Amino acid sequence: MDQPSIKTKLSHLPLGDIRYFESVGSTNTLAAAWAERGAPDLSVVLADEQTEGRGRSGRKWFTPPGSALALSVLLRPGADEDDPQTTRLTALGALAVAGALGDRYGLDAAVKWPNDVLLDRKKTCGVLAEAQWLGAVLQAVILGIGINVASPAVPPDELLNYPASCVEAALGEPVDRLDLLAAVLENLVGLREKVFTVEFIDLWEARLAFKGEWVRVSGQTETFEGQVLGLDAHGRLRLKLRSGADKSLTAGEINVRPLG
Ligand code: BT5
Numbered sequence: 001m002d003q004p005s006i007k008t009k010l011s012h013l014p015l016g017d018i019r020y021f022e023s024v025g026s027t028n029t030l031a032a033a034w035a036e037r038g039a040p041d042l043s044v045v046l047a048d049e050q051t052e053g054r055g056r057s058g059r060k061w062f063t064p065p066g067s068a069l070a071l072s073v074l075l076r077p078g079a080d081e082d083d084p085q086t087t088r089l090t091a092l093g094a095l096a097v098a099g100a101l102g103d104r105y106g107l108d109a110a111v112k113w114p115n116d117v118l119l120d121r122k123k124t125c126g127v128l129a130e131a132q133w134l135g136a137v138l139q140a141v142i143l144g145i146g147i148n149v150a151s152p153a154v155p156p157d158e159l160l161n162y163p164a165s166c167v168e169a170a171l172g173e174p175v176d177r178l179d180l181l182a183a184v185l186e187n188l189v190g191l192r193e194k195v196f197t198v199e200f201i202d203l204w205e206a207r208l209a210f211k212g213e214w215v216r217v218s219g220q221t222e223t224f225e226g227q228v229l230g231l232d233a234h235g236r237l238r239l240k241l242r243s244g245a246d247k248s249l250t251a252g253e254i255n256v257r258p259l260g
């Protein structure tokens with residue numbers, strides 16, 4: 001990958017500026033600094049390797065060179081796009097990846113609420129949306145997307161809190177990272193128009209992993225089991241608890257995994 005070929009490949013899309021680096025700490029960190037300096041909506045930071053890639057709550061995200069996509073898309077939310085918890089924007093990233101894997105490669109990707117894309121029930125992509133505030137005004141959301149394309153991108157088991165895989169393992173053939181990148185950004189640009197519509201929630205629910213299954217939910221303060229019912233109108237995960245009561249989860253620091 002290099003900057004000229006990336007720009008050519010993405011030239012049909014209404015993106016802001018695009019910056020490519022061979023190695024960075026974290027594309028989200030660079031994109032956040034760039035946002036503070038005024039980078040326009042839909043600017044993209046892309047790196048071949050991350051040495052300090054991060055997940056939620058300070059967890060690490062592994063991005064070795066030559067085998068993954070690590071990108072951050074800078075979103076300048078419009079007046080009607082007030083999503084302080086960035087739940088829908090996290091889903092935008094995950095759905096853009098799931099849609100690209102479906103359209104371009106015919107893969108059946110599922111979205112593990114709130115921020116992962118699964119292939120064959122294994123984590124193949126993680127999304128980290130980070131909001132930038134000035135006082136009470138949301139300035140930008142940095143939508144970080146990490147995709148395991150080839151097998152070297154998949155961390156060893158001892159570094160994982162959930163089984164992981166890569167696109168090439170699911171597809172059974174090599175994948176051109178630039179093709180995948182273009183497909184993800186095409187999907188993202190198209191879906192972005194719908195983020196705050198009912199249709200978006202429907203598209204998200206159609207991709208939701210573990211529907212009807214029992215899952216264990218670990219939050220910061222409690223762990224419980226529930227059966228996945230779907231999403232509510234705000235994109236919260238609806239569960240039926242063992243007691244028979246319904247519960248809706250707001251994203252934040254929550255991990256969901258199937259039982260058994
Ligand atoms: C995530 O967090 O899954 C969000 C990952 C976001 C990464 C992108 S890459 C571009 C941008 N720049 C950044 O610095 N970050 C974003 P979470 O749900 O908290 O999952 C983190 C956990 O996933 C780790 O604790 C590991 O167990 C596991 N993990 C780390 N690297 C992985 C990989 N390459 N594939 C699958 N699982 C991984």
